[in-house]
Amino acid sequence: MKLKTRLVVAFCIMIFVPVVLAGVVLFGFKNFQMKNLEQTYGLEDGADYNYLTNSLQLLNRFTRDDFEKIKKIAARKPEKLEDVSYLEELNSSLQEKYSYIIVRKDEDIIFEGAEDARDLPKDLPAYGESDADENSGVYIDGDVQALLKQVDFHYADGSKGSLFLVMTVQQILPEIKQLAIDLVVSVILILCFTAAMMSVWIYRGIINPIKKLEVATQNIKEGNLDFTIDVDSNDEVGELCRNFEEMRQRLKDNAEEKIANEKENKVLISNISHDLKTPITAIKGYVEGIMDGVADTPEKHDRYIRTIYNKANEMTTLINELTVYSQIDTNRIPYNFKKINVADYFNDCVEEIGLELESRNIGLSYYNYADDAVVIIADPEQLSRVIHNIIGNSLKYLDKPQGFINIRIKDVGDFIQVEIEDNGKGIAAKDLPYIFDRFYRTDASRNSATGGSGIGLSIVRKIIEDHGGKIWATSKEETGTIMYFVIRKYQEVPTGE
Template structure:
């Protein structure tokens, strides 16, 4: 492929990333930018050129040993819900922007410790960046058919210009704000897109090799089985390899937490803790998919290439060998994505650490304390931009000087061994209060010295020592261990022992003890608030406001202090600053300058006094008591809310009952008034002595009917009132329910015969139950009367069904009349309800019948309802228990 064409592809791809980052920054509040999938894909920055190319290389020589660097992260993922959530909460609360700030703050904002952690990260990551540049350079040369290596000088080296373009990208999108703790959606989204592309392209080449160049996985296996070292590649390697697997898994476990780029994407770029729930299963799935075809590509390369070729690039060489340049370019773009994402995030994280933990605390703090806000913001941004370019340039020269003879796998493992030296101070600092800054510094320094002497020194010196010497086999020449595993074992052992021994034998200052309590007490995140911060001294609000103005600007400072005053109910006229304001101000400055510099600046405007251990413990104990009191008050408040809700519900029920009472009285008054008015009118007419006898008799009959109606109404009202208040006792006796049904039918038979309506009994045997016969007769008579009322004369039919189900008997009264409208089913058992579907012009009845029936059946511990499924007529069903 032509040199110019490939360069144009690279420039076009970088332009695409610039566009993605720009659009993400422009729409930073969009759900397409802020979602768990972007977060999870950004975590895949773990998969670098080592994963993309190096895994194939190691698989071709050592079989499945390459899986060890992925098992560590997979094992770590379930712990993220607990461990990473705790780290994220602490970091967001304290505005932490890097792992150096995190460890430094845990041990009392120790400036020297922050610098030591930064140096450790530089030693670990710069060779790793060089590894990425090595991969870009070598794959570029393979594609254009040039096997030269840095023969034309920097100005003619394509890799140098690619590195500069990456530096420009990071400098543009990574330093737009001086507050390093703010999320950079543009970079995070671009990294997520790159992670998706490198996975897709690697899967495509895997499918191409497995199913196009070969006839599936079994075909590759059959061919690979004929190679000389296949048995070695297909085994775990026995006890010796077992130890190396164990240590490599431990290294990768530490790396997923401690690598600056992983800390940045997992902690600083996290928007919601809920994203962790998606990441703990989606990220392992991503790693699984990435490694599905690695072993098959490695076997295919071993089968096709017998000469001296770099096995790391089998995925690129295989399509080139077959003349399929398109697939080769896809592999290159995928590898290029892996390289860019790693370099971008790593240089961004390291530049923040260099500026906040090396440069500003040791040279710029005093100058910044007297500069303007604009000048300080510009200085911080420029320092980070310079750091980004310097890191890229140093990594480039490391690549030119040392990387040619080293494999991707070797450089990657060395970086992992170096970064693992942060593990004791990082992990133990989260769960053990006794850890001190002095112990952390000594432990990291001892571990680094061992790694430098046993691993990095020999690598830089290019020592070709004979077997059995320390440089060739590691410290004390332990069998079974590779040099990397040996260096890791002794360095982490020395680091851990020093940390534990020094922590036990030394006592940290009050700041260390204070932050230790805040970091360790994971069950009480309120301790991270200002009221858990221990500080004693003399400081003035005016001085602190002036200091904040120099870094935040006047408007932002006023807003921040206003929020603080409102939160704690402090007057704006307050002159003296307390511990809460000191801690609040320190957090505001930490995001921009780092924890060590923030501490130094605040110390310059306040007179801090040492705090004894007893005072620290007293303050922390008071904080715990305050929290316990607040918790109790919260519980009481919740109880009061529940009681208030119950009282509100009771008041609503009372109002509802009062409304029902008013409606009841209005209806009763109306129902009583109607017959009384009729009786009064008829009585007045009867006073006429000249009235004919027949007409007089007719009016007397009306009076008699209205009197009966009035009597029935009063009787029903009293009856319903007794049943509702359970003052009407039921006389439950064992009886034949079918006999009671027959009595009810006999009672309404004359009316049925008069209207020519048939009544049919549908049951085959007698049923005995415990019930009040008079009340049951009242229910049945009422139901039959209603059925007769709503059924047409001459063609009507009523049927009564009875059957037993388990421990209850069911009775149904069904007719073929006009039925009950669908919207009236829920009302028919209400008091005073009268159906509008009667077969007579004037509605009859008091509206108490079914309401009384319901109370009687409920008094028998039964149920009554209207069957809404019936298509024609009406069907009322009730049940009562067979026994008491």
């Protein structure tokens, strides 16, 4: 649920849930508390809530039966209303109903059932002035609010008597007070329940993901990226968590890549240092031989100079590979693409390579099965680097008395396929899938005969892929290896199409 929708729903819940629950509570009070009041105060079935706001009316109904009883006693046995013990008993039962009695004989008050009586007006209604029945009375307003019911009668000696039933309300009746308290408590509980429900809902929907983000940021701050943020919500906070998880994964990948690059750079520096050390040591040895007069014949002197030259070329090759590697690492290899005639280009290339192989007593065969007019789009310098790197790699592992290199050019549809075959010691099947990876070396001994930076074939793959081609190899141990790569042919688009 989106955060905006969640807030709208929360607003509706905060309004409607308390209203609905309050309605349920009122319905419960209507059916239970009102019945309790009806039973306590003798209300008629179906009484409404007006009694809750009119305590005198409620007490009037409450004492209705007592008032009828008093009227009967006054009519039949008036002498009992002169008996103090009976009056006290009657008054005690009325006090439980928040009422009391006052009895007057002629003009004298012979019984007062409560101290509140002194707060009533001194002039009580005269004999015969009240015609109250069980449903009416005289309302007295003052320091004490009271409802006064009067019963007139004659004593046995002929004296006039009046009994006053006084119902006072100085505070809310306990039952009504309890009802009000219950209503207030119910409203508070409803609000607390709604607030708790909303708090749990918001906490689970917003606070929990935020706490996960807080833990995640603390982990990242401490350099720990090996954790995950699992969030199932589809709201804005969930989207934020998912974006944060993607950021964490990217940071982790970058950190791992950085560590791998640093490791590769250390390997490269180690390889280059080792491979530079060998020709430098050789150059120093031959130079010292010349300086010390060891090369005492012209032939020996020429051989020393030629060796120094070859070793310097090896150093140049290593440095060039390092330069290309740095360009590959930053994806900034400079390409100068142009149209190249395949036959002319490879004829020149083979002629150049043939001179070097001839000096090493290695045979070279060249076969061009493509049409002489075939043209490709390529960078001549980088394509030459590819061929020289492949052949140079083959020369390192030539272990036969008579080595040879075969170069074949084939037309394979939209591509030109170049095959470079040698009769070296071959590559094991387990190593073949990895020979184009950076720093991968099938020869772990790293002797001077099989040295190298370990990046030659990775450079080859990068250049071929940048030309839109593909490179792969097949090999058989103790027999030799064939390197294949393809480059798309250039095709003229007919005019008007």
